[in-house]
Amino acid sequence: MSCFFYKLALKLSTNKKFLRMNDLPYTIEDNKLLEALADIAYLAGQKGFFSGDSRNDINEFITWAKEFEAVHEDTNWDEVDYLTSIEAFTENKLRIDVQ
Numbered sequence: 148m149s150c151f152f153y154k155l156a157l158k159l160s161t162n163k164k165f166l167r168m169n170d171l172p173y174t175i176e177d178n179k180l181l182e183a184l185a186d187i188a189y190l191a192g193q194k195g196f197f198s199g200d201s202r203n204d205i206n207e208f209i210t211w212a213k214e215f216e217a218v219h220e221d222t223n224w225d226e227v228d229y230l231t232s233i234e235a236f237t238e239n240k241l242r243i244d245v246q
Contacts, residue, residue: 176216183233184212190237211240 187208198204215236222232 180212180216183215184208186230186233187211187215187237187240190234191241194238194241196241211237 188205191204191208196204198207215233218236219232
């Protein structure tokens with residue numbers, strides 16, 4: 148192990164703030180965006196979506212996740228079904244992107 152990685156691992160292991168992955172300082176907005184991104188990528192994969200350029204696809208999914216979160220910024224998820232919404236959004240994006 149290189150000296151840099153050893154020192155980084157030592158620093159992280161002794162820093163109480165970063166003892167576990169779940170303790171990383173993400174905001175609620177970060178978590179919502181990551182959840183939307185994961186759902187979009189999963190649904191696209193389920194549909195067999197691949198443009199031929201995985202880096203471009205990933206960047207596109209990130210853009211879509213940001214758009215989804217912006218559109219649903221004020222959505223009350225107790226009144227609207229999240230899974231139905233993200234599925235409809237992703238299916239619409241996939242149709243638009245394929246054409």
